[in-house]
Amino acid sequence: xxxxxxxxxxxxxxxxxxxxxxxxxxxxxxxxxxxxxxxxxxxxxxxxxxxxxxxxxxxxxxxxxxxxxxxxxxxxxxxxxxxxxxxxxxxxxxxxxxxxxxxxxxxxxxxxxxxxxxxxxxxxxxxxxxxxxxxxxxxxxxxxxxxxxxxxxxxxxxxxxxxxxxxxxxxxxxxxxxxxxxxxxxxxxxxxxxxxxxxxxxxxxxxxxxxxxxxxxxxxxxxxxxxxxxxxxxxxxxxxxxxxxxxxxxxxxxxxxxxxxxxxxxxxxxxxxxxxx
Amino acid sequence: xxxxxxxxxxxxxxxxxxxxxxxxxxxxxxxxxxxxxxxxxxxxxxxxxxxxxxxxxxxxxxxxxxxxxxxxxxxxxxxxxxxxxxxxxxxxxxxxxxxxxxxxxxxxxxxxxxxxxxxxxxxxxxxxxxxxxxxxxxxxxxxxxxxxxxxxxxxxxxxxxxxxxxxxxxxxxxxxxxxxxxxxxxxxxxxxxxxxxxxxxxxxxxxxxxxxxxxxxxxxxxxxxxxxxxxxxxxxxxxxxxxxxxxxxx
Numbered sequence: 001x002x003x004x005x006x007x008x009x010x011x012x013x014x015x016x017x018x019x020x021x022x023x024x025x026x027x028x029x030x031x032x033x034x035x036x037x038x039x040x041x042x043x044x045x046x047x048x049x050x051x052x053x054x055x056x057x058x059x060x061x062x063x064x065x066x067x068x069x070x071x072x073x074x075x076x077x078x079x080x081x082x083x084x085x086x087x088x089x090x091x092x093x094x095x096x097x098x099x100x101x102x103x104x105x106x107x108x109x110x111x112x113x114x115x116x117x118x119x120x121x122x123x124x125x126x127x128x129x130x131x132x133x134x135x136x137x138x139x140x141x142x143x144x145x146x147x148x149x150x151x152x153x154x155x156x157x158x159x160x161x162x163x164x165x166x167x168x169x170x171x172x173x174x175x176x177x178x179x180x181x182x183x184x185x186x187x188x189x190x191x192x193x194x195x196x197x198x199x200x201x202x203x204x205x206x207x208x209x210x211x212x213x214x215x216x217x218x219x220x221x222x223x224x225x226x227x228x229x230x231x232x233x234x235x236x237x238x239x240x241x242x243x244x245x246x247x248x249x250x251x252x253x254x255x256x257x258x259x260x261x262x263x264x265x266x267x268x269x270x271x272x273x274x275x276x277x
Numbered sequence: 278x279x280x281x282x283x284x285x286x287x288x289x290x291x292x293x294x295x296x297x298x299x300x301x302x303x304x305x306x307x308x309x310x311x312x313x314x315x316x317x318x319x320x321x322x323x324x325x326x327x328x329x330x331x332x333x334x335x336x337x338x339x340x341x342x343x344x345x346x347x348x349x350x351x352x353x354x355x356x357x358x359x360x361x362x363x364x365x366x367x368x369x370x371x372x373x374x375x376x377x378x379x380x381x382x383x384x385x386x387x388x389x390x391x392x393x394x395x396x397x398x399x400x401x402x403x404x405x406x407x408x409x410x411x412x413x414x415x416x417x418x419x420x421x422x423x424x425x426x427x428x429x430x431x432x433x434x435x436x437x438x439x440x441x442x443x444x445x446x447x448x449x450x451x452x453x454x455x456x457x458x459x460x461x462x463x464x465x466x467x468x469x470x471x472x473x474x475x476x477x478x479x480x481x482x483x484x485x486x487x488x489x490x491x492x493x494x495x496x497x498x499x500x501x502x503x504x505x506x507x508x509x510x511x512x513x514x515x516x517x518x519x520x521x522x523x524x525x526x527x
Contacts, residue, residue: 257453
Protein backbone atom coordinates (compact mmCIF):
# COMPACT_ATOMS: atom_id res chain seq x y z
CA UNK A 1 0.00 0.00 0.00
CA UNK A 2 1.42 3.36 -0.94
CA UNK A 3 1.82 5.75 1.92
CA UNK A 4 0.56 9.28 1.68
CA UNK A 5 2.83 10.58 4.37
CA UNK A 6 5.99 9.15 5.89
CA UNK A 7 7.48 10.69 9.00
CA UNK A 8 10.67 9.08 10.29
CA UNK A 9 12.60 10.42 13.26
CA UNK A 10 11.22 13.96 13.08
CA UNK A 11 12.92 16.42 15.41
CA UNK A 12 12.02 20.06 16.01
CA UNK A 13 13.99 22.22 18.43
CA UNK A 14 13.94 25.88 19.36
CA UNK A 15 17.01 27.80 20.46
CA UNK A 16 16.18 29.96 23.48
CA UNK A 17 18.15 32.16 25.86
CA UNK A 18 18.39 29.32 28.33
CA UNK A 19 19.48 26.71 25.81
CA UNK A 20 17.85 24.51 23.24
CA UNK A 21 14.28 23.32 23.79
CA UNK A 22 13.46 20.06 22.05
CA UNK A 23 9.76 20.20 21.22
CA UNK A 24 9.65 17.07 19.05
CA UNK A 25 12.22 14.36 19.65
CA UNK A 26 12.18 11.58 17.14
CA UNK A 27 8.58 11.06 16.05
CA UNK A 28 7.91 8.40 13.40
CA UNK A 29 4.70 7.28 11.75
CA UNK A 30 3.19 6.64 8.36
CA UNK A 31 -0.23 7.59 7.13
CA UNK A 32 -2.38 6.25 4.33
CA UNK A 33 -5.96 7.23 3.57
CA UNK A 34 -6.99 6.87 7.15
CA UNK A 35 -7.76 8.85 10.25
CA UNK A 36 -4.88 9.19 12.64
CA UNK A 37 -5.23 10.85 16.03
CA UNK A 38 -2.34 12.49 17.85
CA UNK A 39 -3.03 12.98 21.54
CA UNK A 40 -1.01 14.64 24.24
CA UNK A 41 -1.03 17.44 26.77
CA UNK A 42 0.17 21.00 26.24
CA UNK A 43 3.85 20.89 25.45
CA UNK A 44 3.86 17.29 24.26
CA UNK A 45 4.90 18.36 20.77
CA UNK A 46 1.69 17.29 19.03
CA UNK A 47 1.01 20.66 17.40
CA UNK A 48 4.63 21.15 16.40
CA UNK A 49 4.52 17.76 14.66
CA UNK A 50 1.52 18.92 12.64
CA UNK A 51 3.10 22.25 11.87
CA UNK A 52 6.34 20.66 10.72
CA UNK A 53 4.41 18.53 8.21
CA UNK A 54 2.57 21.62 7.03
CA UNK A 55 5.79 23.63 6.82
CA UNK A 56 4.71 26.21 9.39
CA UNK A 57 7.60 25.78 11.80
CA UNK A 58 9.02 29.21 12.70
CA UNK A 59 12.19 30.16 10.84
CA UNK A 60 14.50 30.14 13.84
CA UNK A 61 13.59 26.56 14.80
CA UNK A 62 15.79 23.64 13.82
CA UNK A 63 14.01 20.81 12.10
CA UNK A 64 15.44 17.49 11.00
CA UNK A 65 14.21 14.05 10.04
CA UNK A 66 15.45 10.87 8.40
CA UNK A 67 12.41 11.05 6.16
CA UNK A 68 9.63 13.59 5.94
CA UNK A 69 7.89 12.79 2.71
CA UNK A 70 4.44 13.53 1.34
CA UNK A 71 3.49 11.33 -1.63
CA UNK A 72 7.16 10.82 -2.51
CA UNK A 73 8.07 14.51 -2.23
CA UNK A 74 10.82 15.16 0.30
CA UNK A 75 9.39 18.05 2.30
CA UNK A 76 12.63 19.08 3.96
CA UNK A 77 14.53 19.61 0.72
CA UNK A 78 11.56 21.06 -1.17
CA UNK A 79 11.87 24.71 -2.12
CA UNK A 80 9.66 27.37 -0.59
CA UNK A 81 7.63 27.68 -3.77
CA UNK A 82 7.14 23.91 -3.99
CA UNK A 83 5.87 23.90 -0.43
CA UNK A 84 3.59 26.83 -1.15
CA UNK A 85 2.12 24.89 -4.03
CA UNK A 86 1.45 21.93 -1.74
CA UNK A 87 0.12 23.94 1.17
CA UNK A 88 -3.57 24.62 0.77
CA UNK A 89 -3.79 22.52 -2.37
CA UNK A 90 -2.76 19.02 -1.39
CA UNK A 91 -2.14 19.43 2.33
CA UNK A 92 -4.48 21.62 4.37
CA UNK A 93 -4.74 22.50 8.02
CA UNK A 94 -7.67 23.45 10.23
CA UNK A 95 -6.66 25.53 13.22
CA UNK A 96 -8.18 25.70 16.65
CA UNK A 97 -9.87 29.04 16.86
CA UNK A 98 -11.74 30.58 13.91
CA UNK A 99 -11.67 33.94 15.71
CA UNK A 100 -7.93 34.18 15.23
CA UNK A 101 -7.32 32.19 12.10
CA UNK A 102 -9.69 33.85 9.65
CA UNK A 103 -8.77 37.18 8.10
CA UNK A 104 -10.87 39.75 9.99
CA UNK A 105 -10.91 42.37 7.22
CA UNK A 106 -11.96 40.12 4.35
CA UNK A 107 -15.40 38.68 3.75
CA UNK A 108 -15.80 34.94 4.14
CA UNK A 109 -16.53 34.42 0.47
CA UNK A 110 -13.48 36.34 -0.69
CA UNK A 111 -11.24 34.33 1.63
CA UNK A 112 -12.49 31.06 0.22
CA UNK A 113 -12.08 32.27 -3.36
CA UNK A 114 -8.59 33.53 -2.55
CA UNK A 115 -7.54 30.00 -1.53
CA UNK A 116 -9.05 28.61 -4.69
CA UNK A 117 -7.52 31.18 -7.05
CA UNK A 118 -4.07 30.77 -5.48
CA UNK A 119 -3.98 27.17 -6.62
CA UNK A 120 -6.30 26.90 -9.58
CA UNK A 121 -6.89 29.00 -12.61
CA UNK A 122 -10.57 29.75 -12.13
CA UNK A 123 -12.68 32.77 -12.95
CA UNK A 124 -14.29 34.84 -10.18
CA UNK A 125 -17.66 33.53 -11.28
CA UNK A 126 -16.67 29.89 -11.08
CA UNK A 127 -14.83 30.59 -7.82
CA UNK A 128 -17.98 32.06 -6.34
CA UNK A 129 -20.03 29.05 -7.42
CA UNK A 130 -17.53 26.63 -5.93
CA UNK A 131 -17.23 28.61 -2.69
CA UNK A 132 -21.03 28.62 -2.34
CA UNK A 133 -21.17 24.88 -3.01
CA UNK A 134 -18.52 24.32 -0.37
CA UNK A 135 -20.37 26.44 2.18
CA UNK A 136 -23.41 24.34 1.49
CA UNK A 137 -21.37 21.16 1.95
CA UNK A 138 -20.47 22.26 5.47
CA UNK A 139 -24.18 22.66 6.15
CA UNK A 140 -24.40 26.42 6.27
CA UNK A 141 -28.06 27.05 5.69
CA UNK A 142 -27.89 30.34 3.85
CA UNK A 143 -24.59 30.29 1.91
CA UNK A 144 -25.44 33.39 -0.15
CA UNK A 145 -25.77 35.49 2.99
CA UNK A 146 -22.76 34.04 4.81
CA UNK A 147 -20.61 34.56 1.70
CA UNK A 148 -20.75 38.34 2.21
CA UNK A 149 -20.29 38.34 5.97
CA UNK A 150 -17.09 39.13 7.85
CA UNK A 151 -15.71 36.54 10.29
CA UNK A 152 -16.75 38.59 13.36
CA UNK A 153 -20.35 38.44 12.21
CA UNK A 154 -20.64 34.67 12.55
CA UNK A 155 -20.64 32.39 15.60
CA UNK A 156 -17.74 30.16 16.60
CA UNK A 157 -19.34 27.02 15.22
CA UNK A 158 -20.15 28.74 11.95
CA UNK A 159 -16.62 30.17 11.78
CA UNK A 160 -15.16 26.72 12.18
CA UNK A 161 -17.38 25.41 9.37
CA UNK A 162 -16.18 28.27 7.18
CA UNK A 163 -12.60 27.25 7.94
CA UNK A 164 -13.36 23.64 7.03
CA UNK A 165 -14.93 24.86 3.79
CA UNK A 166 -11.90 26.99 2.99
CA UNK A 167 -9.51 24.13 3.65
CA UNK A 168 -11.42 21.57 1.64
CA UNK A 169 -12.29 23.74 -1.36
CA UNK A 170 -9.15 22.72 -3.23
CA UNK A 171 -9.74 19.05 -2.49
CA UNK A 172 -6.62 18.25 -0.42
CA UNK A 173 -5.35 14.69 0.00
CA UNK A 174 -4.17 15.25 3.53
CA UNK A 175 -5.97 17.28 6.16
CA UNK A 176 -4.36 18.21 9.45
CA UNK A 177 -6.89 19.30 12.07
CA UNK A 178 -5.26 20.90 15.11
CA UNK A 179 -7.81 20.93 17.94
CA UNK A 180 -10.58 21.80 15.49
CA UNK A 181 -13.35 21.81 18.08
CA UNK A 182 -11.75 22.75 21.41
CA UNK A 183 -12.89 26.36 21.13
CA UNK A 184 -16.51 25.36 20.47
CA UNK A 185 -19.46 24.57 22.70
CA UNK A 186 -20.08 20.90 23.45
CA UNK A 187 -23.30 20.76 21.47
CA UNK A 188 -21.75 22.51 18.46
CA UNK A 189 -18.63 20.33 18.67
CA UNK A 190 -20.54 17.25 17.63
CA UNK A 191 -22.13 18.97 14.64
CA UNK A 192 -18.77 20.19 13.37
CA UNK A 193 -17.19 16.78 13.91
CA UNK A 194 -20.00 15.08 12.04
CA UNK A 195 -19.49 17.42 9.07
CA UNK A 196 -15.74 16.85 9.12
CA UNK A 197 -16.23 13.11 9.39
CA UNK A 198 -18.63 13.01 6.44
CA UNK A 199 -16.42 15.09 4.18
CA UNK A 200 -13.26 13.18 5.04
CA UNK A 201 -14.85 9.83 4.28
CA UNK A 202 -16.65 11.05 1.14
CA UNK A 203 -13.56 12.57 -0.36
CA UNK A 204 -11.16 9.86 0.74
CA UNK A 205 -8.67 12.10 2.49
CA UNK A 206 -5.98 11.22 4.97
CA UNK A 207 -6.64 12.95 8.28
CA UNK A 208 -4.38 13.83 11.18
CA UNK A 209 -6.51 14.85 14.12
CA UNK A 210 -4.56 16.58 16.86
CA UNK A 211 -6.24 16.92 20.24
CA UNK A 212 -5.74 16.71 23.97
CA UNK A 213 -8.97 14.78 24.38
CA UNK A 214 -8.16 11.08 24.20
CA UNK A 215 -11.76 9.94 24.32
CA UNK A 216 -12.85 12.23 21.53
CA UNK A 217 -9.93 11.23 19.32
CA UNK A 218 -10.49 7.56 19.87
CA UNK A 219 -14.14 7.84 18.92
CA UNK A 220 -13.20 9.72 15.76
CA UNK A 221 -10.02 8.09 14.46
CA UNK A 222 -8.89 4.65 13.34
CA UNK A 223 -5.54 4.80 15.03
CA UNK A 224 -4.15 6.86 17.90
CA UNK A 225 -0.63 8.05 18.66
CA UNK A 226 -0.03 9.20 22.22
CA UNK A 227 2.74 11.76 22.69
CA UNK A 228 4.55 12.78 25.84
CA UNK A 229 7.52 15.13 26.10
CA UNK A 230 8.07 15.25 22.35
CA UNK A 231 8.04 11.49 21.85
CA UNK A 232 5.52 8.86 20.87
CA UNK A 233 4.90 6.75 23.98
CA UNK A 234 2.25 4.50 22.51
CA UNK A 235 0.52 3.78 19.24
CA UNK A 236 -2.61 1.69 19.09
CA UNK A 237 -5.87 1.16 17.18
CA UNK A 238 -8.73 3.19 18.66
CA UNK A 239 -10.78 0.07 19.24
CA UNK A 240 -8.13 -1.30 21.59
CA UNK A 241 -7.86 1.81 23.70
CA UNK A 242 -8.97 -0.07 26.79
CA UNK A 243 -5.89 -2.29 26.41
CA UNK A 244 -3.47 0.63 26.48
CA UNK A 245 -0.24 -0.48 28.12
CA UNK A 246 1.60 2.74 28.79
CA UNK A 247 0.78 4.22 32.21
CA UNK A 248 0.52 7.69 30.65
CA UNK A 249 -2.22 6.58 28.24
CA UNK A 250 -4.03 4.81 31.04
CA UNK A 251 -3.66 7.89 33.22
CA UNK A 252 -5.10 10.15 30.53
CA UNK A 253 -8.08 7.83 30.18
CA UNK A 254 -8.72 7.56 33.89
CA UNK A 255 -8.41 11.15 34.99
CA UNK A 256 -11.55 12.36 33.20
CA UNK A 257 -14.67 12.68 35.31
CA UNK A 258 -17.59 10.91 33.64
CA UNK A 259 -21.29 10.86 34.32
CA UNK A 260 -22.41 7.87 36.31
CA UNK A 261 -19.07 6.93 37.87
CA UNK A 262 -18.19 8.15 41.32
CA UNK A 263 -14.52 8.25 42.03
CA UNK A 264 -13.51 10.59 44.82
CA UNK A 265 -10.80 11.69 44.58
CA UNK A 266 -10.18 11.33 40.86
CA UNK A 267 -7.10 9.32 39.96
CA UNK A 268 -4.31 11.71 38.97
CA UNK A 269 -1.40 11.14 36.65
CA UNK A 270 1.86 10.45 38.41
CA UNK A 271 4.43 11.56 35.89
CA UNK A 272 7.52 9.43 35.89
CA UNK A 273 10.77 11.01 34.70
CA UNK A 274 11.66 7.88 32.70
CA UNK A 275 8.70 8.50 30.34
CA UNK A 276 10.45 11.53 28.94
CA UNK A 277 13.78 9.75 28.37
CA UNK B 278 -33.13 20.44 55.17
CA UNK B 279 -30.27 22.80 55.84
CA UNK B 280 -30.43 26.57 55.63
CA UNK B 281 -30.16 28.52 52.42
CA UNK B 282 -26.67 29.84 51.74
CA UNK B 283 -27.49 31.82 48.66
CA UNK B 284 -30.73 32.63 46.99
CA UNK B 285 -31.37 34.36 43.69
CA UNK B 286 -34.97 35.32 42.91
CA UNK B 287 -36.22 36.45 39.50
CA UNK B 288 -32.92 38.08 38.60
CA UNK B 289 -32.79 40.14 35.41
CA UNK B 290 -29.54 41.43 33.90
CA UNK B 291 -29.74 43.51 30.74
CA UNK B 292 -26.93 44.83 28.59
CA UNK B 293 -28.69 47.57 26.62
CA UNK B 294 -31.47 45.71 24.82
CA UNK B 295 -30.04 42.27 25.38
CA UNK B 296 -31.40 40.25 28.27
CA UNK B 297 -28.41 38.27 29.54
CA UNK B 298 -30.40 36.90 32.46
CA UNK B 299 -34.13 36.66 32.12
CA UNK B 300 -35.95 35.93 35.35
CA UNK B 301 -33.48 33.49 36.84
CA UNK B 302 -33.97 31.93 40.26
CA UNK B 303 -31.66 29.51 42.06
CA UNK B 304 -31.39 28.36 45.64
CA UNK B 305 -28.19 26.97 47.05
CA UNK B 306 -28.27 25.25 50.41
CA UNK B 307 -25.54 25.57 52.98
CA UNK B 308 -22.68 23.10 52.43
CA UNK B 309 -24.01 22.10 49.05
CA UNK B 310 -22.14 21.96 45.79
CA UNK B 311 -24.34 23.45 43.10
CA UNK B 312 -23.61 23.29 39.39
CA UNK B 313 -24.64 25.52 36.50
CA UNK B 314 -24.25 24.19 32.94
CA UNK B 315 -25.02 25.69 29.58
CA UNK B 316 -23.48 26.71 26.30
CA UNK B 317 -21.68 30.01 25.63
CA UNK B 318 -24.07 32.91 25.90
CA UNK B 319 -26.47 31.03 28.16
CA UNK B 320 -25.85 33.51 30.96
CA UNK B 321 -24.15 31.12 33.35
CA UNK B 322 -21.10 33.33 33.90
CA UNK B 323 -23.23 36.48 34.03
CA UNK B 324 -25.20 34.91 36.87
CA UNK B 325 -22.01 34.31 38.88
CA UNK B 326 -20.73 37.79 38.11
CA UNK B 327 -24.04 39.34 39.15
CA UNK B 328 -23.88 37.45 42.44
CA UNK B 329 -20.30 38.59 43.02
CA UNK B 330 -21.15 42.20 42.23
CA UNK B 331 -19.15 42.38 39.02
CA UNK B 332 -22.32 43.07 37.04
CA UNK B 333 -25.28 44.92 38.41
CA UNK B 334 -28.72 43.45 38.08
CA UNK B 335 -31.84 45.30 37.01
CA UNK B 336 -34.45 43.58 39.09
CA UNK B 337 -34.94 40.58 41.29
CA UNK B 338 -33.29 39.85 44.59
CA UNK B 339 -30.11 38.32 45.91
CA UNK B 340 -29.83 36.99 49.43
CA UNK B 341 -26.54 35.68 50.77
CA UNK B 342 -26.38 34.28 54.30
CA UNK B 343 -29.49 36.18 55.33
CA UNK B 344 -28.46 39.59 53.97
CA UNK B 345 -29.91 40.93 50.75
CA UNK B 346 -27.92 42.85 48.19
CA UNK B 347 -28.87 44.94 45.21
CA UNK B 348 -27.18 46.39 42.16
CA UNK B 349 -23.43 46.26 42.24
CA UNK B 350 -22.74 47.35 45.78
CA UNK B 351 -21.33 44.71 48.09
CA UNK B 352 -20.09 45.20 51.62
CA UNK B 353 -16.71 44.04 52.88
CA UNK B 354 -18.53 41.39 54.84
CA UNK B 355 -19.91 40.01 51.62
CA UNK B 356 -16.43 39.32 50.32
CA UNK B 357 -15.49 37.62 53.58
CA UNK B 358 -18.33 35.22 52.88
CA UNK B 359 -18.14 34.91 49.09
CA UNK B 360 -15.02 34.57 46.95
CA UNK B 361 -14.64 33.77 43.28
CA UNK B 362 -12.21 31.78 41.13
CA UNK B 363 -12.08 32.69 37.45
CA UNK B 364 -11.68 30.64 34.31
CA UNK B 365 -8.48 31.94 32.83
CA UNK B 366 -5.53 31.44 35.15
CA UNK B 367 -3.42 33.56 32.81
CA UNK B 368 -5.72 36.56 32.96
CA UNK B 369 -6.78 36.54 36.58
CA UNK B 370 -3.42 37.09 38.30
CA UNK B 371 -1.62 40.43 38.20
CA UNK B 372 1.38 39.95 35.92
CA UNK B 373 3.63 42.34 37.82
CA UNK B 374 2.94 41.14 41.34
CA UNK B 375 4.63 38.25 43.07
CA UNK B 376 2.53 35.46 44.55
CA UNK B 377 3.26 36.91 47.98
CA UNK B 378 1.89 40.29 46.97
CA UNK B 379 -1.16 38.70 45.31
CA UNK B 380 -2.05 36.82 48.46
CA UNK B 381 -1.28 39.78 50.69
CA UNK B 382 -3.79 42.09 49.02
CA UNK B 383 -7.02 40.48 50.24
CA UNK B 384 -5.53 40.14 53.72
CA UNK B 385 -4.55 43.81 53.78
CA UNK B 386 -7.99 44.93 52.58
CA UNK B 387 -9.68 43.01 55.34
CA UNK B 388 -7.20 44.08 58.01
CA UNK B 389 -5.56 40.81 58.93
CA UNK B 390 -2.37 41.07 60.93
CA UNK B 391 -0.91 37.55 60.93
CA UNK B 392 -0.26 37.73 57.19
CA UNK B 393 2.98 35.74 57.09
CA UNK B 394 1.48 32.68 58.71
CA UNK B 395 -1.65 32.89 56.59
CA UNK B 396 0.18 33.17 53.29
CA UNK B 397 2.44 30.25 54.13
CA UNK B 398 -0.54 28.17 55.19
CA UNK B 399 -2.56 29.09 52.10
CA UNK B 400 0.26 28.04 49.77
CA UNK B 401 0.74 24.85 51.69
CA UNK B 402 -2.93 24.04 51.44
CA UNK B 403 -3.02 24.26 47.66
CA UNK B 404 0.00 22.00 47.35
CA UNK B 405 2.58 24.64 46.50
CA UNK B 406 5.56 25.02 48.81
CA UNK B 407 7.02 28.27 50.11
CA UNK B 408 9.36 28.14 47.11
CA UNK B 409 6.56 29.64 45.03
CA UNK B 410 6.00 32.61 47.30
CA UNK B 411 8.23 35.12 45.55
CA UNK B 412 7.62 34.08 41.98
CA UNK B 413 5.72 36.02 39.37
CA UNK B 414 2.72 34.45 37.69
CA UNK B 415 4.54 34.11 34.35
CA UNK B 416 6.97 31.75 36.09
CA UNK B 417 4.13 29.34 36.87
CA UNK B 418 2.29 26.77 34.77
CA UNK B 419 -1.46 27.01 34.16
CA UNK B 420 -2.27 24.50 36.89
CA UNK B 421 -0.01 26.26 39.39
CA UNK B 422 -1.65 29.60 38.58
CA UNK B 423 -5.07 28.16 39.17
CA UNK B 424 -3.82 26.86 42.53
CA UNK B 425 -2.70 30.40 43.40
CA UNK B 426 -6.11 31.74 42.38
CA UNK B 427 -7.75 29.18 44.66
CA UNK B 428 -5.35 30.07 47.48
CA UNK B 429 -6.24 33.75 47.03
CA UNK B 430 -9.93 32.92 47.28
CA UNK B 431 -9.54 30.65 50.30
CA UNK B 432 -7.18 32.90 52.26
CA UNK B 433 -10.10 34.96 53.58
CA UNK B 434 -11.80 31.79 54.79
CA UNK B 435 -15.02 32.38 52.87
CA UNK B 436 -18.13 30.25 53.27
CA UNK B 437 -19.15 30.27 49.62
CA UNK B 438 -16.88 29.82 46.62
CA UNK B 439 -18.05 30.88 43.15
CA UNK B 440 -16.17 28.87 40.53
CA UNK B 441 -16.38 30.06 36.94
CA UNK B 442 -15.08 27.25 34.70
CA UNK B 443 -12.10 26.70 37.00
CA UNK B 444 -10.58 23.91 34.91
CA UNK B 445 -11.63 24.49 31.32
CA UNK B 446 -8.30 26.11 30.38
CA UNK B 447 -6.32 23.18 31.79
CA UNK B 448 -5.15 19.80 30.52
CA UNK B 449 -7.21 16.77 31.51
CA UNK B 450 -4.67 15.45 34.01
CA UNK B 451 -4.21 18.89 35.62
CA UNK B 452 -7.99 19.25 35.72
CA UNK B 453 -8.20 16.10 37.86
CA UNK B 454 -5.67 17.56 40.32
CA UNK B 455 -7.52 20.87 40.62
CA UNK B 456 -10.91 19.16 41.05
CA UNK B 457 -9.44 16.97 43.80
CA UNK B 458 -7.97 20.05 45.47
CA UNK B 459 -11.33 21.83 45.40
CA UNK B 460 -13.14 18.80 46.80
CA UNK B 461 -10.62 18.48 49.60
CA UNK B 462 -10.94 22.17 50.47
CA UNK B 463 -14.71 21.85 50.52
CA UNK B 464 -14.56 18.83 52.81
CA UNK B 465 -12.06 20.45 55.20
CA UNK B 466 -13.82 23.80 55.47
CA UNK B 467 -17.43 22.86 54.90
CA UNK B 468 -17.63 25.23 51.94
CA UNK B 469 -20.58 25.85 49.68
CA UNK B 470 -19.73 25.72 45.97
CA UNK B 471 -21.49 27.34 43.06
CA UNK B 472 -19.71 25.96 40.03
CA UNK B 473 -20.19 26.97 36.41
CA UNK B 474 -19.02 24.70 33.61
CA UNK B 475 -19.90 23.67 30.10
CA UNK B 476 -18.69 20.14 30.89
CA UNK B 477 -21.46 17.99 32.28
CA UNK B 478 -18.92 15.35 33.33
CA UNK B 479 -17.15 17.82 35.61
CA UNK B 480 -20.41 19.12 37.09
CA UNK B 481 -21.76 15.64 37.77
CA UNK B 482 -18.48 14.73 39.46
CA UNK B 483 -18.38 17.81 41.68
CA UNK B 484 -21.97 18.71 42.42
CA UNK B 485 -25.11 17.33 44.02
CA UNK B 486 -27.61 19.46 42.12
CA UNK B 487 -27.40 21.40 38.92
CA UNK B 488 -29.24 23.97 36.88
CA UNK B 489 -29.26 23.84 33.10
CA UNK B 490 -29.33 27.29 31.50
CA UNK B 491 -29.99 28.42 27.98
CA UNK B 492 -30.39 31.88 26.46
CA UNK B 493 -30.51 33.57 29.83
CA UNK B 494 -33.20 31.33 31.23
CA UNK B 495 -33.21 28.36 33.57
CA UNK B 496 -34.16 25.27 31.58
CA UNK B 497 -34.43 23.04 34.62
CA UNK B 498 -32.88 22.21 37.95
CA UNK B 499 -32.23 18.54 38.71
CA UNK B 500 -30.19 16.46 41.10
CA UNK B 501 -27.13 14.69 39.72
CA UNK B 502 -28.72 11.34 40.65
CA UNK B 503 -31.72 12.21 38.49
CA UNK B 504 -29.39 13.20 35.67
CA UNK B 505 -27.62 9.86 35.84
CA UNK B 506 -30.90 7.98 35.86
CA UNK B 507 -32.15 10.10 32.95
CA UNK B 508 -34.94 11.36 35.20
CA UNK B 509 -35.21 14.84 33.69
CA UNK B 510 -37.86 16.36 31.52
CA UNK B 511 -36.21 18.75 29.08
CA UNK B 512 -34.91 17.80 25.64
CA UNK B 513 -32.12 20.32 25.92
CA UNK B 514 -30.73 18.54 28.99
CA UNK B 515 -30.78 15.33 27.00
CA UNK B 516 -28.94 17.01 24.12
CA UNK B 517 -26.24 18.18 26.52
CA UNK B 518 -25.98 14.71 28.01
CA UNK B 519 -25.62 13.10 24.58
CA UNK B 520 -23.02 15.69 23.58
CA UNK B 521 -20.97 14.94 26.67
CA UNK B 522 -20.74 11.28 25.78
CA UNK B 523 -18.56 12.05 22.79
CA UNK B 524 -18.68 11.59 19.05
CA UNK B 525 -20.58 8.68 17.62
CA UNK B 526 -20.72 7.66 14.00
CA UNK B 527 -24.13 6.52 12.88
